[in-house]
Amino acid sequence: MSYENLALKYRPQILDDLVGQEAFIRTIKNAVEAGRLAKAFLFYGPRGCGKTSSARILAKTLNCRNIKDNNPCGKCSSCLEISQSRSLDVLEIDAASHTQVQNVRDVIIDNINIAPSRDKYKIYILDEVHMLSNSAFNALLKTVEEPPPHAVFIMATTEINKVPATIISRCQTFRFKPISKEELKKRLAEICEKEKFSYEDKALDIIASSCGGAMRDALTILDRISSFSKGKIETSLTFETLGLPPEEIVKKLALSILNRDASGINSVFKIISSDGFEPQAVLRELRNYFAQSFLSANSFSLDASFDVPAGHNPYSFAKLSRKMNRIMEEIKFSDNPLLACEMALYTVIETPVDIEALVKRLEAAESAVSGNYTAPPSFQEQKPQPILRENTEEEKKTEILKAPLHSSEIWRKVTDVISSEDPALFNFLSDCSAIFGENEWKLRFEKDFPKVFCSKKSQYISSLIAKTAGRDIKISFELKNNPQEVVDVTNSKSPDNQENNEVENLNWQDINEGDPKDTFPEYKKISKMLKGSIVKVHKIKNKESAK
Ligand SMILES: [Zn+2]
Numbered sequence: 003m004s005y006e007n008l009a010l011k012y013r014p015q016i017l018d019d020l021v022g023q024e025a026f027i028r029t030i031k032n033a034v035e036a037g038r039l040a041k042a043f044l045f046y047g048p049r050g051c052g053k054t055s056s057a058r059i060l061a062k063t064l065n066c067r068n069i070k071d072n073n074p075c076g077k078c079s080s081c082l083e084i085s086q087s088r089s090l091d092v093l094e095i096d097a098a099s100h101t102q103v104q105n106v107r108d109v110i111i112d113n114i115n116i117a118p119s120r121d122k123y124k125i126y127i128l129d130e131v132h133m134l135s136n137s138a139f140n141a142l143l144k145t146v147e148e149p150p151p152h153a154v155f156i157m158a159t160t161e162i163n164k165v166p167a168t169i170i171s172r173c174q175t176f177r178f179k180p181i182s183k184e185e186l187k188k189r190l191a192e193i194c195e196k197e198k199f200s201y202e203d204k205a206l207d208i209i210a211s212s213c214g215g216a217m218r219d220a221l222t223i224l225d226r227i228s229s230f231s232k233g234k235i236e237t238s239l240t241f242e243t244l245g246l247p248p249e250e251i252v253k254k255l256a257l258s259i260l261n262r263d264a265s266g267i268n269s270v271f272k273i274i275s276s277d278g279f280e281p282q283a284v285l286r287e288l289r290n291y292f293a294q295s296f297l298s299a300n301s302f303s304l305d306a307s308f309d310v311p312a313g314h315n316p317y318s319f320a321k322l323s324r325k326m327n328r329i330m331e332e333i334k335f336s337d338n339p340l341l342a343c344e345m346a347l348y349t350v351i352e353t354p355v356d357i358e359a360l361v362k363r364l365e366a367a368e369s370a371v372s373g374n375y376t377a378p379p380s381f382q383e384q385k386p387q388p389i390l391r392e393n394t395e396e397e398k399k400t401e402i403l404k405a406p407l408h409s410s411e412i413w414r415k416v417t418d419v420i421s422s423e424d425p426a427l428f429n430f431l432s433d434c435s436a437i438f439g440e441n442e443w444k445l446r447f448e449k450d451f452p453k454v455f456c457s458k459k460s461q462y463i464s465s466l467i468a469k470t471a472g473r474d475i476k477i478s479f480e481l482k483n484n485p486q487e488v489v490d491v492t493n494s495k496s497p498d499n500q501e502n503n504e505v506e507n508l509n510w511q512d513i514n515e516g517d518p519k520d521t522f523p524e525y526k527k528i529s530k531m532l533k534g535s536i537v538k539v540h541k542i543k544n545k546e547s548a549k
Contacts, residue, residue, distance in 0.1 A: 009221040022181040031072040040174040046162040047178030050216020053158040065121040103137040131157040132164035180215025201235035262351040281343035289326035295319040409438035
């Protein structure tokens with residue numbers, strides 16, 4: 003018996019053979035059972051996911067003489083002829099080579115009224131239907147809408163957006179998805195068992211993830227490996243057959259990039275050059291490695307076995323993955339892709355990979371200059387961080403209270419001095435909570451009297467702080483329950499300013515004699531939103547209104 007390649011041998015023959023197209027199988031079976039099959043179908047989806055095979059199986063389902071369990075038998079003359087593309091009643095037309103309106107007239111429209119020669123239906127399979135010209139589509143429109151009872155159209159396309167809406171709306175459409183890695187791997191294992199191939203699990207993994215969801219491509223790769231190795235599907239041979247660099251090489255190169263190790267990159271490239279690996283394949287594997295690192299570091303990936311390189315910010319993996327894509331584009335047309343690839347990787351390690359860590363180092367250096375040195379995080383020391391998220395309100399509050407250590411230390415020293423020099427002031431101050439900002443501290447009081455008492459001594463407190471901190475820090479006094487009512491002590495030296503910032507407590511009538519509902523409808527709206535009522539309005543005079 004002559005050799006039949008695996009893709010052909012294991013081409014799906016009946017509905018139940020189709021892998022990963024459950025929705026299609028179920029719909030067609032139900033329609034067969036109800037005897038209500040449509041007269042025009044449109045299959046769309048990426049290449050290699052089974053559209054043409056499904057079209058043939060649907061044609062068999064329509065014309066088979068011995069339907070079993072709503073499946074074509076695959077054995078009658080009609081089924082066999084369709085499998086071999088020699089049925090007189092099933093016309094397979096490649097739309098790419100019949101784009102013109104005259105072709106459509108000659109092949110389809112002028113012949114559609116001729117009855118099928120033997121079988122029940124005359125079936126037109128139009129592959130790559132989006133290639134038809136507009137006038138060809140228009141000519142076809144009427145026929146698709148009202149075909150003679152014996153005619154059925156099955157159209158397939160990879161580019162649904164190029165098919166006119168008028169055609170789409172007249173068809174029963176099916177979307178074909180790329181076959182998942184798991185389904186591909188399962189099918190590969192089944193075929194290996196049937197063919198009595200020995201295989202390594204990892205090898206099937208690699209084949210399943212390098213064929214882009216296309217079963218035909220997966221089987222072609224399996225065919226190549228098995229014919230070379232006499233049925234031993236091994237990982238190393240799979241890498242070699244696919245022109246992929248081994249994992250150790252990819253990992254070593256990735257770590258050299260992450261550690262900015264130019265000589266490491268160079269030594270890996272010596273191996274890549276001597277073993278003749280494709281630079282594009284190397285970059286593709288690097289890109290996948292960085293992408294997987296990012297996904298695993300953030301627990302987005304189900305692959306628990308993946309070993310994420312330690313000590314790097316996950317976002318630098320995502321950035322590097324993207325950079326590998328760019329380099330792949332860059333070196334596509336290079337006369338020396340290997341050299342171009344190596345040089346491009348040196349430029350990657352020259353620019354900072356981890357901008358965030360760099361920013362932190364700069365900030366640390368800045369505060370070192372101003373006397374508050376904290377150790378800068380280095381690239382190596384940085385622990386993988388959880389994915390960034392917005393802080394909750396609660397966390398933001400506690401962040402405010404968690405003052406930087408040096409500010410609270412200064413405040414402790416200041417209050418120590420006050421406790422011996424002015425015990426009464428110290429007493430009131432110990433009731434307030436201090437909120438430390440970069441250049442301004444807020445002293446927040448529960449009650450009004452301590453606030454007023456302490457604010458009168460603001461110059462004394464300010465001078466103590468300035469002496470201890472070695473710089474001027476603005477302080478302000480406020481009440482806890484009314485953050486709006488802030489007395490700005492540093493501006494209170496001149497009576498003018500005091501006047502400007504004075505807080506008045508006014509009743510409604512003080513502001514306006516009329517009905518507040520008419521005068522301040524927005525206040526009314528707010529009180530409605532908050533389900534409360536307006537008791538008092540605090541009006542703050544600002545400088546502008548005072549003038
Ligand atoms: Zn049959």
